[in-house]
Amino acid sequence: MLSNSLVLGASTGFNSGDMIYQLIAFIILLLLLKKFAWGPLMGIMKERENHIANEIESAEQSRTEAKKLLEEQRNLLKEARNDAQGLIESAKKQGDVQREEIIAAARAESERIKQSAKVEIEQQKEQAVAAIREQVASLSVLIASKVIEKELSAEDQEKLINEYIQEAGEER
């Protein structure tokens, strides 16, 4: 039975009609598919290819643009940072100068005040000394007159007057 069926299957043979039919059917199938399926499919694949290529190109473009902008921004930032640094630097310098000035002025002022105070003190001292001297002189005169009133005799007075005269004469 087995060999029988195998032989039977093979014995359907070469049918010329089948061959022609297969050939024609395949050609028709090819043409139909080309028109209705492969053509549109290839079209859309081509379109997608182009689309992707365009997208890649534009992505490339925007990337370079972004890079350029970034560079620009970076430069600007750097510039701004430098500016800020400069500002801080100059402000610091100015502050230093101002401080120095203020300190110098204060020092000068204090010196002046000290000086004037010293002068004042000196003056006051002079005055006080003068006043005391005056006081002492008048007091001593007073005391002296009191003492002289009491104890200076005529003899002594004479002697004193002579002495003075002599001294005055010597000085000359």
Place this chain on the structure above:
Amino acid sequence: MHHGAPLREFMGLTFNLGNIMMITVASAVVFIIAVLATRKLAMKPTGMQNILEWVMDFVKGIINSSMDWKDGGRFHLLALTLIMYIFVSNMLGLPFSITYNGELWWKSPTADPAITLTLSLMLLALTHFFGIKAKGAGGYGREFLKPFWIMSPIKIVEEFANALTLGLRLYGNIYAGEILLSLLVGSLAAGSWAGKFAAIIPTVAWQGFSIFIGGIQAFIFCMLSMVYMAHKVSRDH
């Protein structure tokens, strides 16, 4: 098991109506699949469109592996139609085979040597046609004398051998698969309950294997025809 073929005579030609029907069915299935898949084409492919685009790229890969795309691009649609037609044909005979009045109607069309040899002869004829077109008759003729003139008989025999092996390889694989399936189902399972039970596992296994074989054979047929085409068309061979 004993089934004949529905042979009919028409205009002096013999037609196996089973084959005629199955060729038509296979062509229709391929056409319907392709048209359904490409009915709503989108830039972002989904579902069936994806599958068909994958097949398209796959065939493109086959062609690219054997020849320059500049030469082979025009065979893209041919190879694509061929691989799909053969694959569908191989699959058609797997789920069932139908006999009516003792005549076998439903089977794989590729399980008939006439069909596969028609396809392979058509392909070989095309290779010669495109070979002459690409190199001119002189260049085409000189190919047979290379590398030595004494090789030319072998070269000529090779052409016939190519056509025969290309067709018969496909036929043999598919026909053997169907024979084994019909033996499993028709003999083993037709017997006792134990036979039916015992037939399930080998039948399932063999059907799975046949699907694999069908895919591989479609691929091989397509690739070999493109290799033969490359031999004729490419300049550097």
